[in-house]
Amino acid sequence: xxxxxxxxxxxxxxxxxxxxxxxxxxxxxxxxxxxxxxxxxxxxxxxxxxxxxxxxxxxxxxxxxxxxxxxxxxxxxxxxxxxxxxxxxxxxxxxxxxxxxxxxxxxxx
Amino acid sequence: xxxxxxxxxxxxxxxxxxxxxxxxxxxxxxxxxxxxxxxxxxxxxxxxxxxxxxxxxxxxxxxxxxxxxxxxxxxxxxxxxxxxxxxxxxxxxxxxxxxxxxxxxxxxxxxxxxx
Numbered sequence: 001x002x003x004x005x006x007x008x009x010x011x012x013x014x015x016x017x018x019x020x021x022x023x024x025x026x027x028x029x030x031x032x033x034x035x036x037x038x039x040x041x042x043x044x045x046x047x048x049x050x051x052x053x054x055x056x057x058x059x060x061x062x063x064x065x066x067x068x069x070x071x072x073x074x075x076x077x078x079x080x081x082x083x084x085x086x087x088x089x090x091x092x093x094x095x096x097x098x099x100x101x102x103x104x105x106x107x108x109x
Numbered sequence: 110x111x112x113x114x115x116x117x118x119x120x121x122x123x124x125x126x127x128x129x130x131x132x133x134x135x136x137x138x139x140x141x142x143x144x145x146x147x148x149x150x151x152x153x154x155x156x157x158x159x160x161x162x163x164x165x166x167x168x169x170x171x172x173x174x175x176x177x178x179x180x181x182x183x184x185x186x187x188x189x190x191x192x193x194x195x196x197x198x199x200x201x202x203x204x205x206x207x208x209x210x211x212x213x214x215x216x217x218x219x220x221x222x223x224x
Contacts, residue, residue: 004151032210043113043199043215044152087152091210095140095203096165099152 003027004090006100013107016077021103023088024070033071035064036087038102044087078107111135115200115216123224124190130219132183132200140205141183142213143175146197158183159205190223197221 007022025033032051036044048057050066057064061082063074073086085104089097113134122128134141143155157165158177172194174186183200197220201213 034210034212036213036215041217041220043115043201043217044213046212046214049212089152089213094164095142095157095159095205095210096154097152097210097213101149101151 003092003098004088004100006086006088006103008103009101010104011106013075013078013105015079015107015109018074018076018078020075021073021086021105022070023073023100025088025090025098026069027090027092027098031091033066034089034097035071035073036089038085038087047086075105078105080107080109083107113200113202113214113216115198115219117219118217119220119222121222121224122187122190124192126190127186127188129187130185130198130200130221132185132216134181134183134200134202134214134216136202136214138202138204138214139180140203141177141180142201142203143173143183143185144199144201144215146199146218152199156185187221190221192223195221195223 005024032049035047038044048064053068055066061076065072083106085102087102089099116131141158145153155169156175161177176184197218199218200216203213204211
C-alpha cells in the first residue's frame, strides 16, 4: 500500500511556463510533509516542511501548499536551473519517513 | 567542511569483496541514517541511529552491517553483495526529536556497482 504518491512522474516545461507537482499521502496524524530537490549525482536537498492544512511556504520560484490529503509544489516561471527531481516525504513512525518516487522536472530554455 | 560528507563517491566491487562506506556529518545532529536509492523506487530506509544507538533495522540482509562509533560518523560495511545491491547509498542526519520530525540532511551518496 502506497503511503506517498507523486505525480506526474516526469514533467517537461518551457522556460516561463508555470505548473504544479502533486504529492498525495495516506498517513494519519501528519507530523509534517517534507519537500526535497535532488540533482543528478547528488543527494536530496531539503526545501520545505509543512505541518498543517492551509500552510504555505515559498522559496524563489517555488511555493509549497498543504491540504489534508495532498501537497502541491507550484513552480512559477521556471528556469532551466529548476530542472531536478522533486521528492516529498512524510514521517510515520519514529525517525522513519515514507518517500514518494519523485517528479523529474525538465525546464527547456 | 560543512554538511554531510560521504566517501567514496563511486565503488565497484565483486561479489566476494569486503568494502566499507563512510559518512561524516558536521551539523551537530544526533540521528544518522542509511538509505538505499534505486531507480524508479522510493528511498528505502536501511538503518537509523539515535545518539549512537541503532533504533531501526528494516529487515536489511546481514551482508550489510552498520557501525556508528559516535554521533558524527557512520559506516556501512559490505560483504558478499549481490548484483541487485547495486544502487546509490545515501547517508543522512537530523536532529532526533520526540514530536514533529526535523528534516533530513543528505550526503551526495556512494554509487555502488556490484559485478
